[in-house]
Amino acid sequence: MTERFVLLDRDGVLNVDRPDSVTSVAQLQLLPGAAQGVALLNRKGYRVLVITNQSVVGRGLLSPADLGAIHTVIQTEVGAFGGHIDAFFVCPHDRHEGCACRKPQPGLLLKAAQQYGFQLAHTDFVGDASSDIEAARRAGAEPVVVLTGKTKTPADLSVRHYRSLYDYAQCQPALITGEPAWQRKEVHPTMTLDHSIHGAVPEEFTAAGLRTMQDRFESHLSAVENLRTQLPLLQTVAQALVQCLQRGSKVLWMGNGGSASDSQHLAAELVGRFVLERRGLASVALTTDTSILTAVGNDYGFEEIFARQIEALCQPGDVVIGLSTSGNSPNVLRALQRARQLGAVTVGLTGGSGGAMATQCDHCVIVAADSTARVQECHILIGHLLCEQVDAAYTAGLLAQEAGANPGGSGA
Ligand SMILES: O=C(CO)[C@@H](O)[C@H](O)[C@H](O)[C@H](O)COP(=O)(O)O
Ligand SMILES: [Zn+2]
Known part of the structure; x- marks a missing residue:
């Protein structure tokens, strides 16, 4: 496979853009998530090159050596997250x-492609300014805009745009495939705890920690923001839940690890209450009975622990909701498949590229994030939104206060 590259503008993409340019290391401030974004691109299999206009050098305001020092610091920050700029x-x-290399001229992009031997067509050039978009177009590359620099709102909607470099990196397809969920955990090399440290925590440790937390906020917000675009789908799922409860059917939940807790949490919102005082609703998390889980796991294998319970409990018309951040957990997939065979409505909550789940259930909500934690955070938001819609159906008189009564008719 030919190597894939991502080209990045520097100011406003990797570091905070200054109107008077960055002319010293002291003025250099990396944007939240930028170093992690480069590292994530690398982990996904992309090599990264930076393409930057620095007329401060030509104007004698910055020596080539000092420019080199600035780039060394950027490289070090990126390296702290396991990334590398080639x-x-x-x-x-x-x-x-009037040179041929100052953007919007395409000279530097052409030079990079020639030197590293890649095609500019289908190669992204991520920038923040109209000159970046223009340079990408003239070079035959794909312009991409991040909103962390000169462009604050997407001026030209025909150009792909992202809130930040990290968001962009998260949305790029992985060229290296087959990564299991546990390998997707991000290890921050500078966060490795040295147990010999007692008392004072080194400054670079807390600074790196703060940057990491800022970055996580950004990714969380971007995943939530993306979810907003999926509200019609969430509404469809909410309607399926209301119709299911209207016809006296039940809602079954399942998932592994954090998603097991989420399943229990959300089943409890329906059986107990969410916000509204109303009767208890039929909902079961298939993650709670240790006797069933150990017996079925032991006798039939872990992949069967949910499917067997589906076989035992699921009726046509039930809604079965599987939570899996990778979308690839075999026990969840198998149970969804069996639920489908039994005539249930199947719902998947997943993340990343959706995994196998994306094509194996009636409705699949895919959170636009790669990190397990960010996806789980959105799953709970989705669960709460769904429970609120069930409450709203009561307020609207669509669901009876008495168990067994059925104001909505068959509902199905
Ligand atoms: O809660 C977490 C991580 O935040 C973990 O327990 C996580 O749920 C487990 O690793 C799961 O086994 C992941 O499975 P899945 O979400 O890919 O189906
Ligand atoms: Zn030039």
Whole structure:
């Protein structure tokens, strides 16, 4: 397979853009998530090159050596997250010099492609300014805009845009496939605890921690923001739940690890209450009975622990909801498949690329995030939104206060 590259503008993409340019290491401030974004791109199989206009060099405001020092710091920050920038391509010329390399001229992009031997077509150039978009177009590359620099709102909607470099990196398909869920855990090399440290925590440790937390906020917000675009789908799922409860059917939940807790949490919202005082609703988490889980796991295998319970409990018209951040947990997939065979409505809550789950249930909500934690955070939001819609169906008189009464008719 030919190697894939991502080209990045520097100011406003990797570091905070300054109107007077960054002319010293002290002025350099990496954007939240930028270093992690490069590292994530690398982990997904992309090599990263930087393409930057630095007329401060041509104007004598910054020496090539000091520019090199700035790039070394960027490289170190990226390296702290396990990432690497292969090269910085710099145009040092002033805008009046009429060179072929100052963006929007495509010179640097062409040079990078020639030097590293890749095709510009289908290669992304991620920038923050109209000159970046123009340079990408002239070079035959794909323009992409992040909203962390000169462009604050997507001015040209025909250009792909992301809130930040990290968001962009999260949305890129992985070229290296087959990564199991446990391998997707992000290890922050500078966060490895040295047990010999007692008392004072080194400053770089807390600074790195703060940056990481800022970055996680960004990814969380971006995943939530993306979910907003899926509200019609969530409404469809909510309707399926209301119709299921209207016809006296039940809602079954399942998942592994954190998703097992989420299953229990959400079943409890229906059996107990969410916000509204109303009667208890039929809902079961298939993750709670240790005798069943150990017996079925032991006798038939772990992949059967939910499917067997589906076989025992699921009736046509029930809603079966599987939570899996990877979308690939075999026990959840098998249970969804059996539920489908039994005439249940199947719902998948997943993340990343959706995994196998994306095509194996009636409704699948895919959270736009790769990290297990971010996906789980959105799953609970989704669960709460669904429970609220069930409450709203009571307020609207669509569901009876008495168990057994059925104001909504067959509902199905
Ligand atoms: O809660 C967490 C991580 O936040 C873990 O317990 C996580 O749920 C487990 O690793 C699961 O086995 C992951 O499975 P899945 O979400 O890919 O189906
Ligand atoms: Zn130039």
